[in-house]
Amino acid sequence: MPESEVLFSEVAQYLKPEDVEQLKIAHSFGSGAHSGQFRKSGEPYFSHPIAVARILSSLHLDAPTLMAALLHDVVEDTEISKAEIGERFGDSVAELVDGVSKLAKIKFQTQEEAQAENFRKMLLAMARDVRVILIKLADRLHNMRTLESMSFAKQQSIARETLEIYAPIAYRLGLNNVFQELQELGFRYSYPMRYNVLVKATKAARGNRRMVVGRILDAIKIKLKEAGLDAEVTGREKHLYSIYTKMLDKHLSFSEVLDIYGFRVIVKDIPACYVALGILHGLYRPIPGKFKDYIAIPKNNGYQSLHSTLLGPFGLPIEVQIRTIEMHSVAENGIAAHWLYKSSDNSEFKNEHLKSSQWLQGLLEALLSNTSDSLEFLEHLKIDLFPGDVYVFTPQGKILTLPRGSTAVDFAYAVHSDIGNCCVAAKINGESAPLRTKLKSGDRVEIVTAPYAKPNPAWLSYVVTGRARSHIRHFLKNIQYDESVKLGERLLNQALQSFNINPEAITDAQWEKLLRDTGVKSKDDLFAEMALGKQLPAVIAKRLTSPLESIANEQIANPIIILGTEGLTVQFAKCCRPIPGDEIAGIIKKEHGLIIHTHDCAIIANSQKNLENCSNCLDVAWGKDIDRSFEVSIRVTAANKKGVLAQVAAEIAKAESNIDDIDMESGDDYTYMRLIIQVNNRQHLAQVMRGLRHIKDIIKITRIKD
Structure with a gap:
């Protein structure tokens, strides 16, 4: 059966007959408009809009959305205008098509700028009507499914963009199925070798664990049935990208990622969720700290479920999700559940739709207030899409959104660059706090400034926002050159006087020879380098004289x-x-x-x-x-016995020294320790080593000079 007939058959199950007829008219119109056009794979181009419409029909989206999906590339790729679509199919469809159309006619200097402008228009449109982003996500999903026909470089570019932009948008809207498939496909084309290795590894693991998983599944079903609980229980395998990110974040090998299987329990109502949780905790022991109640406290995208990790047979961790049928619909379809469950008395889904719309409206406001170029906006967008923001108050009560881990310095630069450049201290919730203090949601932050203050290079080690980092670097690069020259000249004069040399007695020939030897262009540049620590004044003085x-x-x-x-x-x-x-x-x-x-x-x-x-x-x-203290390396050879490291640490502390670093290697009989400790001088080091020799299990101590 042709794809178009499959589409009409699917939508006929939930759309009115007159809506299906309108969809057929849009199909004929789009098919004619794209006649003679082909995709990179060689297929007729119109197969793509049909596939996009089918993805959206699985979410039971309305007729205007499906019509816009069939026509979403017409304005971009043909001579047909938005006005003509409006005349034939109504303003609603025309606005949706315009929202997802690319800016093909605008000339850009770089591909990245074009991409950023596309996202700018996309977000403007989606803030007006969330259906625009649903079409855009379906469009990207089908493009990812057919990405093999593109060049390798294009595959990499599109896949990375999918992981960075589209998958997080799908997650934020709660479109779990779309989100996971975009992640899997993005992973497959971004890191093809890693993807293939994990595919083989999971197939092997699946064979080894199939019996255990089946046994767990049967045990859960029997236990719930014995308790008289009507539940649907399914086992699922974790997605490859989820396994990959867990290996990456926690530095694990594949064999160490044990919980690659999960189980889902779907019950009729919320009380049954908690009953099922109690039954499963009685069947398998829960792992402490691995329980989350997203029913009482839903995620930002409306997701609700009970999550618990249990210790199953053979020590295999079991991840269980417990939810109602409605929660499952929101989890899989997110904001699209608004169309799946449109009954007027269903306030739960109205609330989730409202929550997502508020987030979209927030992005629109951020976009309109942003006066910088498109690329900078895209960077802000990437940060906004990922979870983990903190929300803090200014003294006037204004709320600022910052990435997780932001400090008081990040806050200062978020308020204004001049405040960031002059900040000297911070008050958080009325209490004085260091500038490096990490902020938490709900904090009220006040920045203390001073006219003489300047950015500190140390700030770069703990600020997290791009705005703060760029302003600090800009200021440090533009420190007053004249001030550096004057300071460097004073340092050199002081060094010359220590050799009983009058600075004015240095001849031009001596200066010229020095500048040639050091490779510095002028005396002022040399003074500036001495002020910045790039040259040593005492050494320059010797070379001059x-x-x-x-x-x-x-x-x-x-x-x-x-x-x-x-x-x-x-x-x-x-x-x-x-x-x-x-x-x-x-x-x-x-x-x-x-x-x-x-x-x-x-x-x-x-x-x-x-x-x-x-x-x-x-x-x-x-x-x-x-x-002051200095670092020194020592090597300690000791008998391989319990507690020897504790004795070594105690003796070092007793000698008023401190351990900066330790590296150990153990054999059958001996333990070899390489320690970096802090001492004041050779006498202090000797005192430390004497103390260590008093330990009976210590065999040899030497100072290391590699």
């Missing part, structure tokens, strides 16, 4: 004193981890400043052998009264 060939000799008389408080301009090598008391040497490394090594480090020996780098080796020495 001494020929490069004689620097090593002068270093004997004037070593650079290291105090450990120099900041980013002086770094301590991770290879040998020098500490006060060690004989040390320094190497100047471009863009890194002065790197301190122990004198016997292999890197120092190699640099001294290499004549090209000889000038970069500097004589350095520790200053007096250094008051």
Whole structure:
């Protein structure tokens, strides 16, 4: 039977005869308009609109929606106008067609900009009528089903877009079946090799577990029947993308993802849901912390069910969902259930439709208030579509929506960039709080500003919004150049005076030679680099006053004193981890400043052998009264016995040291520990090692200098 006849047969089951006739007229009109056009696969183009209409008919959508589905590409791909569709089929159908039509006639600089503009118009239309997005989702679903005819690059692009934009929209509207199929197809074409590996793995697992799953299914049915509960019980296999994301998020192998099967129990009413839950908890032991009541507290998209994970036979986790027939319809069809259950007294479904419409209206408001370009709007859209937003109040009572994990700094930049740039503290719910404090829904946030304040580079480590990150980076890149030059000049003058050299005595020839050697364009640029920690003033002073060939000799008389408080301009090598008391040497490394090594480090020996780098080796020495901790590596060999690690940690703490990192490897008889601990100097390290040697199970302790 032709696809069109199948469509008419399906819609005749719920539409009025006159509506079916109108649909046939729209079919003839669309078929004629697309005559002679073909898809990439070679099929007649009109097979696509028919397939889209069939997807929507499975949701029992109304006649105007199905007619618009048949005509949704007519305005874009043919000479027929929106006005002509309005004259033939009514304004409602014309508006729906216009809502899903692409902006083919507008010229864009890039494909990404065109994509963003399409979403802009799509969201404007869907905020006016939710049926527009239902047609758009059905259109994308059929395109994904037939994606194999496209080139590999096109497959990747469309699949990623589906995972990032369309699948989350389907989820937000509660269209579970559409959402899951879009995810599966998006996964298949985005990561074809990973998809195929998981397909084979699940087939193998299905064979191994079929008997166990059947046994669980029978046990649940028998137990519910014995309790006199009328229920429909089905077993289901988790979707591949769900398994893949769980493996990715929790760093699990496929064999560690045990709960790839779930069971669904559908009962007549809400009290029966809780009765069924009690029966199943009596049959199999529930796993603590794995129960969620989405009936009492539904999800944003209207989804309702009881979720519980039980410990089944052979230790196999069983995921169970318990819901009513109506809840199941909402779970599978989401907002489309409004058309499936349109009775005037069904307030539950009216509420869900209203809830989804409010979300769509919110997107429209965000769109209209957005004055930036389309690509930036698309980024905001992606964030909005994913769950996990937090809603916080300004002091004036205005609600701001921020991504989960947002901090007080993100809030400040969300209010205004000037407030973000000048913020110094925050008050959350009337209490002072650090700027890095993560916000929770319902928090009332007040930002304290100061005219002298500037963005801190450390903020970049904890802000999560793109707006805050971009403003911070922009400000840091545009720090006043003149201020950096003045600061760098002061630092160099101070270094020159320590060598009893008058800065004004430096000749132009000396400056020119230095600039050639360092690769810096001008004196001002060199001053700025010193202010920003890219060059060391003491080293520049030596190079200005001494020929490069004689620097090593002068270093004997004037070593650079290291105090450990120099900041980013002086770094301590991770290879040998020098500490006060060690004989040390320094190497100047471009863009890194002065790197301190122990004198016997292999890197120092190699640099001294290499004549090209000889000038970069500097004589350095520790200053007096250094008051800070340094990292040092030690290796401990101990008997492989219980409690030995606890004893080691206790002794280190007793010696007033601290463990920064630990790596262990155990054999049959011995345990090998590599620890990074904090010590003040060599005497402190010796004290720590003496304490460890008092442990009877310790066999050997050595300091590591790789």
